[in-house]
Amino acid sequence: MIPGFYKLSIVQRRQQLMQTDFGESDMMALAGAVCDETNRLERMSENVVGALRLPMGILTGLIVNGIAHVVPMATEEPSVVAAVNRTARLINAAGGIQAEVMKPVTTAQIMLVICSACAQMLCDRIMSDKGRWLDVANRCDEKLISLGGGAFDLDSAILPGDDEWAETFVVTRLHVHTLDAMGANIVNTMAEAVMGEMVREYHADSRFSSIEPGMAILTNASPGRMVTASVSIPFECIEGICGIDGEHFSHLIARSSAFASRSSERAITHNKGILNGIMAAALAFGEDTRALGIAATDYACRHGHQPLARWTIGQASLKGTLRLPIVAGFVGGTKLGAPYQAALKLAEIHSYHSLCSVLAGVGLAQNLGALWALSTEGIQAGHMKLHLRKMG
Ligand code: NAD
Numbered sequence: 001m002i003p004g005f006y007k008l009s010i011v012q013r014r015q016q017l018m019q020t021d022f023g024e025s026d027m028m029a030l031a032g033a034v035c036d037e038t039n040r041l042e043r044m045s046e047n048v049v050g051a052l053r054l055p056m057g058i059l060t061g062l063i064v065n066g067i068a069h070v071v072p073m074a075t076e077e078p079s080v081v082a083a084v085n086r087t088a089r090l091i092n093a094a095g096g097i098q099a100e101v102m103k104p105v106t107t108a109q110i111m112l113v114i115c116s117a118c119a120q121m122l123c124d125r126i127m128s129d130k131g132r133w134l135d136v137a138n139r140c141d142e143k144l145i146s147l148g149g150g151a152f153d154l155d156s157a158i159l160p161g162d163d164e165w166a167e168t169f170v171v172t173r174l175h176v177h178t179l180d181a182m183g184a185n186i187v188n189t190m191a192e193a194v195m196g197e198m199v200r201e202y203h204a205d206s207r208f209s210s211i212e213p214g215m216a217i218l219t220n221a222s223p224g225r226m227v228t229a230s231v232s233i234p235f236e237c238i239e240g241i242c243g244i245d246g247e248h249f250s251h252l253i254a255r256s257s258a259f260a261s262r263s264s265e266r267a268i269t270h271n272k273g274i275l276n277g278i279m280a281a282a283l284a285f286g287e288d289t290r291a292l293g294i295a296a297t298d299y300a301c302r303h304g305h306q307p308l309a310r311w312t313i314g315q316a317s318l319k320g321t322l323r324l325p326i327v328a329g330f331v332g333g334t335k336l337g338a339p340y341q342a343a344l345k346l347a348e349i350h351s352y353h354s355l356c357s358v359l360a361g362v363g364l365a366q367n368l369g370a371l372w373a374l375s376t377e378g379i380q381a382g383h384m385k386l387h388l389r390k391m392g
Helices: 010-017 024-031 036-044 080-093 116-128 130-138 142-146 184-203 235-242 246-262 264-284 289-300 338-346 352-375 379-390
Strands: 056-064 067-074 098-101 105-114 150-159 168-177 212-218 226-234 309-314 317-325
Touching: 010 024, 010 036, 056 080, 056 264, 056 352, 067 080, 067 264, 067 338, 067 352, 080 226, 080 235, 080 264, 080 352, 098 352, 105 116, 105 184, 116 130, 116 150, 116 168, 116 184, 130 150, 130 168, 130 184, 168 184, 184 212, 226 235, 226 352, 235 246, 235 317, 246 264, 246 309, 246 317, 246 352, 264 289, 264 338, 264 352, 289 317, 309 352, 317 352
Parallel strands: none
Antiparallel strands: 056 067, 098 226, 105 168, 105 212, 150 168, 226 317, 309 317
């Protein structure tokens, strides 16, 4: 235990750690040197003693919605950046990826505890006061409202007591258009304000005197943030770029995709490969990669673990589609800091729409790269060469 660690400066914290047999060279290995960057990082997290560095690789060009994006990718895993670059050549030759992004919605859950006999009455009351609760939520973020976003709907449901916990919960879901923001703080602020007001107001009504606040927090399930990326690659393009018979290549890729549809064990690894690409780019752009990962995984698991990307054979072409929720923000907390702004500038990303399109595009290209290797030379030939280089 190191009491008061949070009150110390970065230099003092490092000295504290080095008072044990954890020496200066260990400290440098753990968290690098103290520099201006460290001070910036201290504003992002707590008890900061330094920074972890990751290799930043570059996807040298992927065409998404007609624009060639140069995408920085931060990952410790060898062969991710090499594979996506190889595949991008093929995809670009076919005209690139088309992506569609829905107007993003983030949802919060407001959980109240109430006696089971009153639960339905409370649900009905909340629904009849819906306009008022949307107003309370929208008063929390005038900027968002002025830009055309905000809370637009809510619903309420009962979660009855069970063997694990006897109390009845009434859960109100607040749906919010978060525009260009990832939205977690926006929605959490709104949900807490609504819960506070609800408890105050309903507690004064003798029918609801047993009401207690439970919690107010967004759900990371994100069906309101779906993004679709698709590509169609003519056989002749495959032959030109890969020097492989296009029909045969497409057959191998589509068959590998079908394997992921039939086997959830395969689908999990198929999807991990997609996230290899999306997460590496998302990390470079400063996104909340945990929110992104859990939302994508939740969506993949709707009916057993299903592949997020599928490949089929079309009219003399290979067709691929990736569909998943992309939790990302073009403005807000995730975008503070020069490295993230520089990453967006390099990638020529100027909007939320383009950010999500590029992330999905990288995921689809990464998936094709993995299936290409797996269904031809195998993953180890290329991967192990690069892995062994990493191991020195
Ligand atoms: P944020 O708190 O910075 O809020 C965004 C702000 O930007 C809003 O106040 C909004 O008014 C303003 N804004 C200006 N222009 C806008 C535009 N064009 N579109 C939308 N908003 C605009 O950021 P956030 O996105 O609400 O929260 C993201 C952060 O919350 C991330 O750092 C994330 O890690 C963190 N977080 C995540 C979870 C979770 O996922 N469970 C929980 C809590 C916090």
